[in-house]
Amino acid sequence: MTALILALTAGAVIGLALGALGGGGSVLAVPALIYLLGFTPVAATTAGLVIVALTSVTALSGHARDGHVRWGAGLLFAAAGIGPAMLGSALAANIPAAALQAAFALVAAGAALRMLRPREEKEATRTTRPGRAAAAGAGLGAVTGVLGVGGGFLAVPALVGILGLRMRGAVGTSLLVITVNSLAALALRGGAITQLDWAVVAPFAGAAVLGAWDGRRLSSKVRGQTLQQIFAVALLAVAAFMLIDAVV
Structure with missing residues (x-):
C-alpha cells in the first residue's frame, strides 16, 4: 500500500511537471523510482521512459490543440538527435556512474541558470533555420544519450x-521531442519492459497522465516567465541533490 501511494504521488508530480513545463519528467521519475520505490537504476531508467513517453503523448495532444507545438523545429530536433543519442548511450557504458551523475547535475544546473537570465519574451517571427535546429537537436541527443x-x-x-521560441511554444514543442526520443529508446529495451514491476509502474504512469492534463491547464493560466523561473528553480534543486549524492 505504501508503494502504491508513493507511486501515485510521484506520478502526479511528474505529470504536472511535464504538462506545465514541458520537461523535468525523466529528471524526477528516475530518482523517484530508485530512492522511493527501490528500483534498480536500469529498471528505473526503463520504467521512466515508459512513464515519460505516455505522459508526453498525453500532454502533447493538448498543447497541439492549443497551437503551442512548433512541428517543424520539434521534428528536426528529434530526428537529428536519434543517432547521437544512440552513440552517447554506447559511450555511457564506459563512464563511471558517479561521473555520469555529476555530469548530469552540472548540465542541469547550467540549463537552469541559462533560463534564469532575464530575456524579453516574444514570438520568433523568423523562419526556423534547419541547420541550426538540427545541430541543436544533435547536441541535445548526444547529451541525452x-x-x-x-x-x-x-x-x-x-x-x-x-530558436527564440516563446516559453509556451517551447513547452509544447519539447513534448514532441521527448515523445520521439523516449519511444526510440524504448525500442531498444523490449526485453527489459516485460520485467518491470507493473503493479507499481502502471499506477505511477496513470497518475502522471492525469497530472499532465492539469499541468497543461496550469500552463495556460501562468505567464511564460513565471513558468520559466519555476522550471529553472526545480532544475537547480535536482542538480544540487544529485551532485551532493555523487560526490559524498
Whole structure:
C-alpha cells in the first residue's frame, strides 16, 4: 500500500511537471523510482521512459490543440538527435556512474541558470533555420544519450534560447521531442519492459497522465516567465541533490 501511494504521488508530480513545463519528467521519475520505490537504476531508467513517453503523448495532444507545438523545429530536433543519442548511450557504458551523475547535475544546473537570465519574451517571427535546429537537436541527443534521460529539461532552454521560441511554444514543442526520443529508446529495451514491476509502474504512469492534463491547464493560466523561473528553480534543486549524492 505504501508503494502504491508513493507511486501515485510521484506520478502526479511528474505529470504536472511535464504538462506545465514541458520537461523535468525523466529528471524526477528516475530518482523517484530508485530512492522511493527501490528500483534498480536500469529498471528505473526503463520504467521512466515508459512513464515519460505516455505522459508526453498525453500532454502533447493538448498543447497541439492549443497551437503551442512548433512541428517543424520539434521534428528536426528529434530526428537529428536519434543517432547521437544512440552513440552517447554506447559511450555511457564506459563512464563511471558517479561521473555520469555529476555530469548530469552540472548540465542541469547550467540549463537552469541559462533560463534564469532575464530575456524579453516574444514570438520568433523568423523562419526556423534547419541547420541550426538540427545541430541543436544533435547536441541535445548526444547529451541525452550519455546521461540517460528524456531530455525535456534541456530541450526547453534550447528551444527558447537557440530558436527564440516563446516559453509556451517551447513547452509544447519539447513534448514532441521527448515523445520521439523516449519511444526510440524504448525500442531498444523490449526485453527489459516485460520485467518491470507493473503493479507499481502502471499506477505511477496513470497518475502522471492525469497530472499532465492539469499541468497543461496550469500552463495556460501562468505567464511564460513565471513558468520559466519555476522550471529553472526545480532544475537547480535536482542538480544540487544529485551532485551532493555523487560526490559524498
